[in-house]
Amino acid sequence: MTRILLSEDEPVLARNIMRSLEGCAMHVTHAASARETETALRVGRFDLVLADVSLGDGDGIEVISAAGSRLGKTPVVVMTGQDSLYNRGRAESVPVAAFLAKPFALSRLRELVTALTTENGGPGTRTMRGPSVVMYSHDTIGLGHMRRNSSIARELVALVPGLSVLMLVGCPSGMIFEPHPGIDYVKLPSLTKLGRGAFQSGALRLDAATLRQMRSRIIDGVFEAFRPDLLLVDHEPGGVLDELLPVLEKRRRRERPCTILGLRDILDDPERVRDAWTANGTAQVIANSYDRVMIYGNEGFYPSATAYGLEAMLPGRVNYSGIVTTPGRARTRPAGKSPRAILVSGGGGRDAYPLIDTALSALATIPRRNRPAMTVVTGPLMDEELRIAASARAARLGVVCLDSVPDLASLLHAADLLITMTGYNSINEALAQGCPIITVPRLGPSAEQRIRAETLAARGLARHLCRETLTPESLARMMMAPPPVARTEGLSFDGARRAAALLALHLTRTRSRYEEEVTHAPTH
Template sequence: MRLMVYSHDAFGLGNLRRMLSICEYLLKDQTDLSILLVSGSPMLQAFRLPKGLDYIKLPCLNRGQSGTLFAKYLGTELEETLKWRSHLIHSAALHFKPDVLLVDKKPYGIQKELLSTLEHLETHQPKTQKVLLLRDILDSPVKTIGEWKRQGYYQAIQSWYDQVLVVGMAELFDVAQEYQFPLPIAKKVHYCGYIRKSSQGLNRMELRWFLRIKPSEKLVVVTPGGGEDGYPLVKAYLAGLKYLPNQVKVRSVILCGPEMPLSQQQDIQTQALQYSGVEVQAFTDNLIGYLDAADAVVSMGGYNTLTEILALDKRTVVVPRITPSQEQLIRAERFMHNGLIRAIHPNHLQPKSLMQAVIAQLEDRAAPSLELDFNGLPNIANQLSNLFLRPPDREPALA
């Protein structure tokens, strides 16, 4: 069986980490499966790839905080870069001949770079099943509905795709209802629950021993995800350490993220020297292990980071990103409403209030009002396994 995976890659590491988690689980679940991952993420080579998974690296794009796409490293025009990426994706499908195509987030890919591949598969390999994977929240309903209408995404799903898998819960955010999916599309939607990842390195006790955490000390892990826009959060946390009461003994590990500019990482390293018990790292491939070792976490509101924290039943303070998308803000609000986290709007971020929230989380033991479903990986595996065994059932593609 052959699965081709398209991973959206214009900002941060969230999409890549989520798709790699799915690929790794599928390879354990299906012994006769080969997976080809197609992505432009610059961090692909930093992850351990299991046997059965290979990848094609596309030229990098970036949309930064402004939301405007551009070629990240090459001095090429956007249109030229997109044509190049589209050709590489098409060529991969032509030669790999996937039984299932799993597409992350955008039905046509970035700037419709998947369109020629979809057309090719429909014409030359019509038995290939096409699946769209959506995270729990994309953006505000108003913005998402407008974009999907302009881009023709509703029609794309109805014409091209066999299933829509949502890694989330309708109880927290009903994607089909919030984004006004027409009935034919809503019938294709399956809510799979959130994704739970396992640690691949040192476990909780081993890491706490490695970090020399004393029984009387609390460990706080600070992670701004990929880190490209995480500097204000880390800076506020470091400045807030002076507000710690003397009786609260805290050790801190700051994971800057591989995409945080080097100058900002160096500034954080310098600031951290003012405080004892602070360790700064650029990147770890065992984030789950560090989260598991923590007593509390300070993070942004990305899907992967937040669900990984909550899957470990950790107390967290979230400062969500609010541009260019409202995704993290909406997720933080929904999760806070259900007692799962504490959240601070970035416009109100102050060192003292951030540290007060951290202390409150270290002391809080109240149970949340909603229990999250973390069976996302086995549910996705079940849905895809069924697709390998049955022919497509959908309307013909548009001419």
């Protein structure tokens, strides 16, 4: 267990730091004064020292300096509420590993302590670093795969002390969500989906084969350097253009990492998926290269395991996690009234302009005295020319127009109605918030959105318009009609937490096997 000396004379701060670090399986010795710090350094051995500058009866930097040779190479972090060039200069002369100005976030302190206590010990030593996970999301049109992985990653780093999650993302905008301790990403060169199974380079003027080779080599380099204990792949079992197959083959030979396939509940027409998976070898990849399949949905909503033949590929190793959404509390909305606040969301935005343009036209057909307030989120992937056009038109109608938002749930909480396409994330965030939905499914290239819209409508969870019948007039009539109350009983919306719990279980098992290998491996 990592041994920490905390030299801090403020009782409340000391208690909070101790609780925070002890929650990460660290043993903390608290010294509340300069004298106690001197005594602790004289009789104890520590892996890291956290020292306040002002200790009431002395100066923390002077105490650390006097300890000299007893500290050896033990890293020291100086903390102070008196941040100045003078104190920073004194701290550097000791020297110290880091300087923290108060107030600081405890999460930042935990990350710093973890980093300083898990560095390699030098040639010939074997040090165990924290557990590691790679999450793969190829995203060529929207943001759904990356958004799901991001939600699960946040739950997972909160659940597993010292965990590092590295996300491999293909989204053209990179990792658009807010940074989080323990989570980072590698941006793969972008691909654009032309049709079912057809891709081209998204920005670089390269052919798809060259780009696939580049992406595959980046992925292989990440695995060689990062050596993850667990791989979570979203949606594409072999990766887009089969770019994951080399690392999956290495995994089969080396027995590491644990591999889990995460799938949204509805993929495409079931018969088409089963036939394609059999023909292109994907079914064999799932059966031979994955330890488990995790379905981000509820079996009562859509029977994915049987519809797509997953249970036959991995008998007894298919789980439903429930729907992956952002945690939040649903708002109580009055029944039988027309909406006064409408949110129009384009998801990623790549193909959302026709829906947004029609929604703005629908609003214009409603007399001003009856018009509801409207907010439009175009999505970060909308072409700039179209985004500018949508923004200008929205301004003329008094509509708030945003490019993207980090927290869609907060906008849904304030809205009386959501108008969107039928992507997994937007729809399920609205259901979790209890926000009524009008959905217009994407025409292709897969049937996923059409099947989702029909399933939602059949269960009374959303109203939908086909793209062929979408007009400003038809949408305006539906917009102004009092929405029915969606009945979400039987649907679980804590999929991120439940998925993280399952990953943590497999991570612990894989990590235990690896630690045993390292412990018994010969040193040279």
